[in-house]
Amino acid sequence: RALGEEEKVREGELNLLALHLPGHSPDGLALLLPEAGTLVVGDYLSPCEIPFVQDLDAYRGTLRRLLSLLPEVAQVIPGHGPRLSRDEARRIAEDDLRYLDRLALYRDRGDAAATLSEELPRAADVPGMREHHLENCRSAGLGGGC
Numbered sequence: 001r002a003l004g005e006e007e008k009v010r011e012g013e014l015n016l017l018a019l020h021l022p023g024h025s026p027d028g029l030a031l032l033l034p035e036a037g038t039l040v041v042g043d044y045l046s047p048c049e050i051p052f053v054q055d056l057d058a059y060r061g062t063l064r065r066l067l068s069l070l071p072e073v074a075q076v077i078p079g080h081g082p083r084l085s086r087d088e089a090r091r092i093a094e095d096d097l098r099y100l101d102r103l104a105l106y107r108d109r110g111d112a113a114a115t116l117s118e119e120l121p122r123a124a125d126v127p128g129m130r131e132h133h134l135e136n137c138r139s140a141g142l143g144g145g146c
Contacts, residue, residue: 032072
């Protein structure tokens with residue numbers, strides 16, 4: 001069943017708090033396990049790929065929200081890649097937010113050409129990441145010319 005924003009669920013011994021995190025997709029979800037000091041973030045904060053953006057402004061809001069939650073946890077479990085410490089997750093979130101803030105700046109300036117030289121926050125050598133960057137630019141409203 002679908003979980004609502006800040007819905008509390010008990011699963012066995014675990015208390016879970018559902019968090020709606022749009023940006024990658026409209027129905028993005030994270031689970032906070034307060035007693036375990038764990039945040040499960042699905043398609044966010046992957047150390048092995050760049051953000052895959054469907055809604056740039058929503059994704060930026062999600063990253064700001066995740067940054068505000070990180071002091072409450074000891075570990076973060078992304079959907080792609082290894083378990084992260086709070087500090088590792090914070091570094092990835094900050095890098096991703098800087099990257100997406102630059103895309104928003106280029107969008108606001110109408111400067112699609114600037115995206116061509118944009119440095120990826122990580123995984124630049126991973127096949128497909130440059131293409132995903134260009135898709136992020138299109139999702140951000142920078143058109144097909146980026």
